[in-house]
Amino acid sequence: MLGAIGLDARQESAYRTLVALGAAEVTDLAHRLALPELDTESTLRRLERQGLAAQSSAGTGRWVAAPPAAALGALLTRQRLELEQAALAADLLAKAYRTEAAEPAVHDLIEVVTGASAVAHRFLQLQLGATAEVCALVTGSPVAVAGLDNEAEQRAARRGVAYRVVIERDVLSRPSGLTELTAALGREEQVRVVDRVPTKLVIVDRVLAMVPLAERGAEPAALVVHTSGLLESLLGLFETVWREALPLRLGLHAEVTEGQAPGPDTVDLEILSLLLAGMTDTSVAKQLDLGLRTVQRRVSGLMELARVTTRLQLGWHAYEKGWVSRDPEPGTEAGQAADAD
Incomplete structure (x- = not known):
């Protein structure tokens, strides 16, 4: 829970315990944390460097917790400042990239990503970086990544990113398929269904696309395509499949008003x-x-x-x-x- 401000699980547990006790001997704290005394003291030293704990003046080996409001508030302020600086740096880098990429070399328009972990990471990165729209074709038997990432979709939805997704009919038969799709529709994503999609595909903000490269059975690999004629072709492919697909409608709330003709619920x-x-x-x-x-x-x-x-x-x-x-x-x-x- 406090990992966002730089505490690992052991440090957080030690700080929480120290806050609950107010002050404690290393021996007592080690017993409560089920840790060796040397590890406990090392953890307390790290908390001391972060301003979360200090040695008591009452005696050697006794530690007190720093007040959470002040101590954690300082860490949060520093974290916000670092994030603001990182955001500024990212904005400057993006501007520099757009300037340099005005006329990119042909071989720079396509990235080759190899390995299941690398493919999954790049796939998630694309979704988390979306600012306007994500278009996707989802197969019933994914190789490296299982459809869209639900947490990434939730974050994107909160940022106002629109999703248009076409799924294969087999996705509906997955154990969690209907639950995930109902959640997606609840986030006002547009979902359509076809018998089979030609390939798995994700397109982000109409400037980046990702398609699988390796055949099934080989090491997973994918292409990341930047703005180019190939990207335009992939956009055209998606729009064609989208037009032919049937809308999926789940979990709707039908409204009936007085005097209205009866209809489906x-x-x-x-x-x-x-x-x-x-x-x-x-x-x-x-x-x-x-x-x-x-x-x-x-x-x-x-x-x-x-x-x-x-x-x-x-x-x-x-x-x-x-x-x-x-x-x-x-x-x-x-x-x-x-x-x-």
Whole structure:
């Protein structure tokens, strides 16, 4: 918890114990921490250098805790100052990079990242560095990284970064797949589904992209592509897959007002979304923790509500009535028609 200001687990535990006691002998503290006395004294010396502990004037071997408000406040202030200086340095480096990279050499437009750990680290780094938008194609059987990083997505969402993600249908069958997707939709990310994506891909702020390089079975490797014609091609690939994919709709809150015609509720829309994504009744029931008969009964109710006799007709009706939508882009004829409605 205090690692952010430079304390390791042992130092934090020692400081917390010392704060609780007010003052303690090295022997007593070592016993409470289950550490050898030499290790305990060494830890106290490090706390002393950080201004968190001091030797008592009462006698050798007795230590007292520095007041947390003052001691930790000083460390936090120093940490904030260092972060501000680092942010300034990063901004200056970014400006220098943009100046020097105005006309980069061809061989500098692509990075080759090798090894599972290096690929995963670079992948996370790209997400954490996003400022505007992350576009991703997610496969059902990732090699080095398992889809997008949930913590990185949460941080990005707090910074206002938009996510557009296309997943393979197999992702819905993962044990935690539906839970993760529901959380993503709750962060207002846009998620769509296709049978199969052509490749795993992540594009950050339309200036960097990452694609896998090595075949399955070989050492994981990936390409990081900078602004170039190749990046434009990858953007075009993503947009093509995005247009053809079906929106995923989960965990919605349906609102019914007085006098409004009856319509599908939240569970109905979840069932309909998963069915349109290509899942069977049995798979839908399992994912939503419903009985198979419940799913089939609700589908029958939707068909009766839509006054259709086949599921194909139900799908057409769902799009026509706006129960599900491809969310057309503003400015297109479809988008203008949707805005007019």
